Amino acid sequence: MRAGGWPTGIEQLIQEQKRMASLVFPPWEGSLGSIRCGGVFVCYERGKREAGKRGDWGWAASVLIFPDGQTQSFCVEGRTPFDYVPGCLALREGPLLEEALLGLGSLPDLLFVNATARDHPYRAGLALHLGFKLDIPSIGITRKPLLAEGALPGNKRGETSELRIGNQTVGFWLRTQDNKAPLVVHPGYRIDFEKAKETVLFYTEKYRTPQPLRLARQLSRLLRAGMIRPSVLKDNDCDEKRGNC
Template sequence: MWPIEAESLIDVQQELARAAVEPWRPARDELQIGGCWVCFPRGLRGCGRPGDVAWAAAVVMRGGLVLDRVVRRGVAGAPYRPGLLALRIGGLMEATVRSLSTPPDVLLLDATARDHPRGAGLALHLGAELGLPTVGITHRPLLAQGEWPEDGRGDISPLRLGETVVGCWMRTRPGVRPVVVHPGWRIDLATAVDVVASTTGQRRTPEPLRHARRFARSARSAADGE
């Protein structure tokens, strides 16, 4: 069960941040890589509120092929508050990923992990709930700091909280803003970067996450036309 109040979530996050788990190592060359994305109605302003309608999509890809996909309509559990995103969409994301018929080897999502006030953002928390290695991909860090990398595809530069490296900037395409890679549950930074590199094509966003975003937004558009 996902916590439904901030105090309980904070306790869980602190426990997850202290957890010692064995790092995942890919068992095969061509991984089944999942992506999960949640979107809300157009025009939603501010932090939102509990009960906001949401559309969640999850996909599993191998190479350039979509093996499985699922879209669910649900509701937000809370307004958005920095560091407490799990209250808003954690349960919906878990239910959506669990609805997949084809399990992913590793999951990508739009959330942080160690770059977090308590060292356990949603990218790490969701992985722990699902028992899956996870990688967060965001447009910018939450708290960590670091200079952008060089402009070549695959170039990275560290992001630190104090002296601790908690993620990295990664250039997925030359000439465009880098993304932030957050190693989540049971995954180290080097493996997370390899996963992202293996599934990023001509677009800035890794393909499983891009497809999940497209499917979620398509479901929203279909609902707008009802």
């Protein structure tokens, strides 16, 4: 599936998820201070009460942060090709998120995704799937687990607690700021638990959410609001000090 398109139906997707879950990936050994780190995020229309439907408008943004702090971003909009179905987020969001990333021109060395990885019915959520398809080490970040369970961590930055499905540890809670709500960290493609923790803490020195994902979320919402147009943005155009995020 890496060389072709995304699955187009539930049975095809589940088959691919099961295949990915069975694979063993070589660990990523990059150095955080010298990589281009990316984040990608998609948002939808406000105020809709029903579950997402095929044809909904989606607004996606990708952000690339360079070692010197400069950024490059790409924004895209489009209609979703599939209804929202739990466990099948890749059918709905995968193509648009991939388009946003490919629009950067050069892919990140590491990627944050607003999705799960092993915390999934078939142990291969979108954070793992997107990283695998594009061959980018990936980490999923969500506000709560999908299926996994586990006690919350302590209140200090850096404290963690495991999240399990049965006897399998599939992710972990991580407190990224003292006394702020923890995030769920989902080690994805080529990322183990220790590297995931190190990476998330590296990109959350100031804010609760990792900076690449936080900026991508802000840009996607600005795109939805019509405050920016689908395009490439360069050289800190999403720097908060300039009022763009």
